[in-house]
Amino acid sequence: MSEKDSSRFADLDDIDRAILIEIERDGRVSNTELAARVGVAESTCHKRMRALTSAGAIIGFRAEIDPEAVGLHLEALIAIRLQAHARGNLHRFQYYLESLPATRRVYFLAGDRDFLVHVAVRDAQALRELVADTISVREEVAGTTTNLIFEHAPRRHG
Numbered sequence: 001m002s003e004k005d006s007s008r009f010a011d012l013d014d015i016d017r018a019i020l021i022e023i024e025r026d027g028r029v030s031n032t033e034l035a036a037r038v039g040v041a042e043s044t045c046h047k048r049m050r051a052l053t054s055a056g057a058i059i060g061f062r063a064e065i066d067p068e069a070v071g072l073h074l075e076a077l078i079a080i081r082l083q084a085h086a087r088g089n090l091h092r093f094q095y096y097l098e099s100l101p102a103t104r105r106v107y108f109l110a111g112d113r114d115f116l117v118h119v120a121v122r123d124a125q126a127l128r129e130l131v132a133d134t135i136s137v138r139e140e141v142a143g144t145t146t147n148l149i150f151e152h153a154p155r156r157h158g
């Protein structure tokens with residue numbers, strides 16, 4: 001993150017930060033409950049939520065679905081190292097990874113790997129096809145390492 005990016009939210013105060021923490025814990029909290037939790041009037045809370053969204057501090061609201069509920073029984077992390085010549089257009093490759101139906105999240109990394117991709121697929125065969133027949137065959141890819149996810153703990157705050 002550049003210095004410009006890190007100062008983007010420098011004007012947020014303790015109430016703004018408390019609102020962000022609370023809605024990250026529970027994105028479905030009502031405005032009434034949120035206002036009570038952070039100690040402000042409902043109208044103030046509503047205005048601050050709108051301002052935080054406009055400023056980009058709140059990226060969006062979405063439901064997080066258990067992949068198994070939609071038939072995706074296998075999750076994995078795929079670390080990808082790109083060819084040196086491919087590093088000139090990282091954004092194009094990141095967009096490609098994000099467009100894959102199995103992709104849940106894409107992380108751009110520092111270190112010996114360039115990307116880490118969290119995927120969910122129906123079974124081991126689908127994972128093999130994704131890695132061997134879809135990602136690894138791209139000319140930009142120098143190598144991949146795949147790790148199965150046995151389970152992950154829910155995110156805890158506090």
